[in-house]
Amino acid sequence: MDKKDQLKKIYEIPFWRQKIELEPGVFTPGSSVFPELWEIMKLPEKLNGLSFLDVGANDGLFSFLAEEKGAEKVVAVDIYSNSADSSTMTDGWSSKCIETVKKYKNSNIQIRSNSLYDLEHWKEKFDIVFCSNVIIWLNDIFKAHKVLSEMTNSTLIIREDILLNTRGAQLRFSNLHKKNPTQGHLIGNKDYYRDVLKKFGFNSITFFDIREDLIWSEYSKNHPVYTIKKGAFIFESFDSQDSATELENEKKIRMSAKINDRIYFRGVGWVKTSDLNEIQPIYTSKFRMNLKNLLKRISFKPYEANYIIIARKN
Numbered sequence: 001m002d003k004k005d006q007l008k009k010i011y012e013i014p015f016w017r018q019k020i021e022l023e024p025g026v027f028t029p030g031s032s033v034f035p036e037l038w039e040i041m042k043l044p045e046k047l048n049g050l051s052f053l054d055v056g057a058n059d060g061l062f063s064f065l066a067e068e069k070g071a072e073k074v075v076a077v078d079i080y081s082n083s084a085d086s087s088t089m090t091d092g093w094s095s096k097c098i099e100t101v102k103k104y105k106n107s108n109i110q111i112r113s114n115s116l117y118d119l120e121h122w123k124e125k126f127d128i129v130f131c132s133n134v135i136i137w138l139n140d141i142f143k144a145h146k147v148l149s150e151m152t153n154s155t156l157i158i159r160e161d162i163l164l165n166t167r168g169a170q171l172r173f174s175n176l177h178k179k180n181p182t183q184g185h186l187i188g189n190k191d192y193y194r195d196v197l198k199k200f201g202f203n204s205i206t207f208f209d210i211r212e213d214l215i216w217s218e219y220s221k222n223h224p225v226y227t228i229k230k231g232a233f234i235f236e237s238f239d240s241q242d243s244a245t246e247l248e249n250e251k252k253i254r255m256s257a258k259i260n261d262r263i264y265f266r267g268v269g270w271v272k273t274s275d276l277n278e279i280q281p282i283y284t285s286k287f288r289m290n291l292k293n294l295l296k297r298i299s300f301k302p303y304e305a306n307y308i309i310i311a312r313k314n
């Protein structure tokens with residue numbers, strides 16, 4: 001299959017979460033996590049010769065980036081299943097996305113379908129274990145930290161929402177009566193992370209607030225909102241020139257990708273750049289100022305924030 005057909009297949013997959021760069025300027029249609037995040041999260045510049053485990057890897061963004069940064073062995077693990085409803089994230093994730101990107105990039109990453117809890121049965125350790133926004137979905141965060149620690153040779157990098165108060169771990173949304181292992185929503189604070197990670201053998205634990213407000217404003221520059229002109233044609237499939245819908249009213253929509261003179265919109269199709277009116281970033285600095293003022297007025301104290309926690313063994 002040539003690159004064009006592969007790209008067509010990528011655009012036919014109905015649900016993508018992550019925006020992954022396939023080649024310069026060409027991205028998967030995902031809209032929630034994006035390649036710039038590696039730098040924004042201040043992750044290591046180079047991983048030459050290291051092994052990297054991406055737990056809850058989803059569409060594989062961080063695994064492919066780790067490979068590009070020189071990691072020698074990269075394993076992406078998630079509760080992958082082809083029948084999964086990827087819109088809920090609770091009963092598994094479709095492996096179609098990561099599989100097609102792997103093929104497109106001729107990547108050597110290994111894709112494995114396992115729950116985080118199953119990793120304790122693997123007889124492997126990794127130089128870097130990375131786990132981004134997964135633990136909060138689990139019902140046993142203590143066990144999750146134990147397993148992740150046991151898999152780590154040197155550095156464990158966790159990205160997670162943590163509580164900003166001084167009380168301990170808290171059950172946020174209790175669905176524990178369900179058997180589903182990904183419905184717990186427990187959340188810890190800094191003390192909890194310090195204690196538990198020390199207990200599991202880490203002697204340096206640092207926290208880094210990744211300022212999601214800045215990330216999302218950065219992100220919106222890359223995913224601007226366009227107004228599509230009334231009367232514009234939306235072409236529904238990747239390379240179709242004929243199965244087009246004529247737009248009855250002006251429509252505002254967020255871009256997924258730009259390839260040559262085509263702008264792709266997730267779940268919608270593509271239009272010619274000449275049919276676009278204007279670009280509007282979603283979170284403008286004005287919007288952020290208004291939000292700040294509003295929060296000041298209602299004296300809102302942030303309750304939790306998204307952090308990178310870097311834990312190192314000697």
Ligand SMILES: C[S@@+](CC[C@H](N)C(=O)[O-])C[C@H]1O[C@@H](n2cnc3c(N)ncnc32)[C@H](O)[C@@H]1O
Pocket residue numbers: 018033055056057058059077078079089090092093114115116117131132133134137138181182
């Ligand atoms: C919010 S997404 C985060 C994805 C990715 N790490 C990121 O930062 O973009 C949560 C991911 O955790 C996965 N997940 C949920 N429960 C899991 C479990 N028990 N073991 C492994 N992965 C799990 C989901 O399938 C989903 O891909």
